[in-house]
Amino acid sequence: MRNIILSLIACCLVQSHLSAQQNTTDTRHQPLRDLNGYFPMQSPTNIAEWNIRREHVLRQILVSQGLWPMPQKTPLQATIHSKQQMDGYTLEKVYFQSMPGFYVTGSLYRPLHAKGSTDKFPAVLCPHGHWPQGRFYDAPASTLKDQLASGAEQFGQGGRNPIQARCVHLARLGCIVFAYDMIGYADSQQITYELAHRFAKQRPEMNHPTDWGFFSPQAESHLQNIMGLQTWDSIRSLDFLLTLPDVDTRRIAVTGASGGGTQTFVLSAIDPRVKVSMPAVMVSTAMQGGCTCENACLLRVGQGNIDFAALFAPKPLGLTAANDWTVEVETKGYPELQKLFTLLGKPEHLHLEAHTNFPHNYNYVCRRAMYQWFNQHLALGFSQVPPERDYKYQTAEQLTVFNSEHVRPAGGVALEKKVLRHWEQQSQQQIDALLGNGSRNTKRFQEIIGGGIDIVLGKSLPPGADITYDQQHETQKSGYLQMNGILSNSKNGSANSILFLYPDNWNKQVVLWLTDHGKLGLLDESGNPNSDVQTLLGKGCCVVGLDMLFQAEWITGNESEAHRTRSVANPREAAAFTFGYNYSLFARRVHDILTAVSFVTNHDMQPTSVYLLALDKTGPLAIAARAQAGDAIDRLAANTNGFRFANVTDLQSPNFLPGGARYHDLPGMLAIAAPQVTWITGEKKIPPIVTQVYQVEKPADAITFNAAPTSSCSAAITWLLESK
Template sequence: MGTESREAFDSSERKERQLTVDSRPWTVDFPSGNRDGCERKGHLFFTLSLMTTLFLFSGITTLSAQDADQNYRASLEETLDRIETTFNVTLQYDQKLLENKELEYAFWRVRPGNLENSLTAVLSPFDLTYYQEGAKTYSIKPFQYHKKSISTAREELAYFESLYDNRIAWEDRKSQLRQCMIKALGIVELPKKPSSEPIITKKRKFKGYTVENVALEVLPGIYTTGSVYKPRPLKKHHPIIIMPNGHFGEGRYRESEQIRAATLAKMGAVVVGYDLFAWGESQLQFASEDHQLSAAHTIQTWNGIMWIDYLSALEETDPERVGITGGSGGGSQTMLLTAIDDRIKVAVPTVMVSSHFSGGCPCESGKPIHLCGGGTNNAEIAAMAAPRPMLIISDGGDWTHTVPELEYPFIQRTYGFYGAKNKVANAHFPKEGHDYNYSKRQAMYPFMAMHLGLQMDKLKNAEGKVDESGVAIETEQTLKVFGAKGEDLPENAIKGKDALFNILE
């Protein structure tokens, strides 16, 4: 074949082998040389390859079209099952939370190697979230603003640490937080404190201490009630300890709180344990459900400030030595009051310091104090006590189980800015739960004694513990200010949340 004929053949062959797929030309060219067998084999290979490609392409197109209609939809339960299998964890939830819930592109939301990102991607469309309950166990619940995952809390603390690495920077951050928290609580805008005299019941005398029931009018027509324990014999310059109550049963009337208050009084402190808002005698003015109002956060904080005012004005006290301790919700108040009131010199927040839990009651987190400074948490609020002495009491049975590894080192770092790491301590009880019982009190007593100058030695038993015997446990009726049935409630006392709102506004 001549040159011209070969060129014509090549041109003809190229045209015959030009195909169109989706309007795109596909041209196959063979190398020059022996074309007879090669071209036949090449043509066969090309034809089979093309048919295979078109078949697969057609199949994928069909599959994609079919799944695109469904958007790879799966039920939330199926997706959570996949997460359990993928990450070898147990997810606990109420089955009703998953009913009639489906996800588009469900399995695509499961992130390889990242459990928490996967849970967030799967749960957030339904306003659900998760909480780690154990090493391999997570609970699924509706979103709760006062809770977060431990990993999120760890990231937050790392972020806070990036904001300040010296005392000056921390003091600036603390000042911003304090001003914002006071504003968020609405304390500055509260009406002027009434000039009425405190209401004080008959004094009961016991070995080493006395008890009086006291009511203070903290706002027009609003009273806070408590039991004031004083050393006997009473001298002068006694330290002050206020004990905001928590959500433990029986409130300030319970045996463990009476023991704690009386023992501290026998050690030389003037002590008050006082009711929560809409608990105890406060229920003479407000319904129990009013405790769930965000206003409870403001009133309880104000009550604590007013108790410090009252006790500091007594002739027998030393206003330069003020301590505070409370458990659970009382622990929240301990941290908050210490953060905003410099008169408090020693703090022992109990079973409440946590970076991933800020209290499930509006009386603890109803006002947006945790949004201050672009966002904060109870660990940073607790750190605002620095460099004043603080003992953090924690346990293994609640949200404080992470304190030794997570919150305590963070708080220690802040104390380090003042060269005062020796002024903060952690008493951790890994096998105990959410309470303020004997072992926790035995951790608190020596700390208060050391930093407030209390006389503990005379109460030590043979084991070196503080002897709590000899405390008279009084009945609830005996500890009330306004009588067994509230018959002595002042006439100007307001009642109901509407009257409360009128005063706060």
């Protein structure tokens, strides 16, 4: 009944002074971005600016991959077997555990040691990309014929697999090379190719708050994704290489093409052990990677592949371009990278090999450029790099690491769930350990948990200079002034309808009151302030109502906008295709709250106290905003309604938040706001992590618990008015 009455009020108010002008300026109503957008990099003007930007981009990558904080490394238990001496190199089979029970598989190529030599060799990690079956790929005869004719390849045997070709020649040049399988390729079959790379439809049986699978809302809320697992495999593959006694740990390189190019620039960005990098045909301002293994929620919101490649600066970075989505990188993206490398004093450490006469590839022409780059920066010692020569192609039967002695490990749904359980459990143990020594670790808790939540929510409190207010109506009422207009944020493109009820006897206190119905929730059936709002006005508090995105009159003709998070046109039901490039509706509504808080706190009227009140289903939004606003909100009174992000089972729910459960869920957001004064209801008791952090930061009376949600409104108002 309440909803019907409010709808009638809204219809009447559309023609009245309370309704703001129809929203046409909020850019967030425009179509969502997707992987085929344009992703330029903004060149920094000085090193200090770059260092700030670099830290944020790096943290955003790590958070998106489920690697913030970095997981504990478990024993690799590596097995190397079946060594063969080939023409100028040796070939061995490798498998090890990146997580307990989950195996990385691959081929290890080594140079032939000179008799009695004790020299150590540079090492090269080779992720492979989306060539069918990766290490086992065998080019169709017609494809090979065309490549030989065009000069893309040189040899009938060697041209059959460009992955094997580069590994063989690098070994012949004096490098130890590890070619490892992407998930679902070659010997890595514990998680299938169809799941990892072709996922398209949600699996209801894998969507459960305590027992879930990849791509489910629960996995996304915990930031567990195939890309993150593959990135972890890359880190552990580097760990494996560095355990080899003949590897020179000061000379480590990574190179791969296509999806392997993605893994190359991601690993190079996040792991300082990599000294030279050459991602092929993947770094551009255009298409960012079309596979589920190259996408993760949060990853490319406000940034892209050029930014990721830039993190490697000023270390030696080589790139290649072809007649694909990298075709324009020479004029779009590469100039910005040149400016950065010049700023950092190493312009010679950047190189682009553009061969746009060839389609998407890592062919002989581009590999030749890579050999020259590695010769220069890995100190291989050649005055002129020897060209490739043919080698004996290895079939799948010859390369597979498993046999009767080395048994293929079990996979399937049970293994998938086991991996995700381990990932989540050790993550929570790490987070809990941050508070294990009391106040000594509180700062670290704030850095890790606060740093993660900052990326999950996406925005902090905006500067007052970014915000403008366009007042549209002002009416003097009995005892208060009623004003409404549009609040705009120039940086995120938002424009929100906002209502101010300003009492004649203002006491310098402001209450921003969020409701499920926006500013209309502050009114009674006659369109006047309801009794609770009147109580606050009577005590001299200014009361502010806000229409968040797709709330109340900001619905653009389709009421489902208020109840469903939008998704991009991609028919595959993987959250990363939408939320890897766009904030969720929940996050955008948090941004709206932060904009309103910033406007009020920076207002010329200089309020002494700003309170945030959210006693219906908006409680989690208020708690999330408080986590980012810090002491700009003097007091928060919120009803959690027992909400947890981990319990959201629909990717299009307005409460779906990628990463929302990752850092102790909603209680983690409450805890990170310590020692700010807070009142909560809707819980059976104060969540333990909240109590623990508040006890360290400040006496426990900084947080008040109300056990009777039915009386929460009057109790919260009494608390606000009586607190000192």
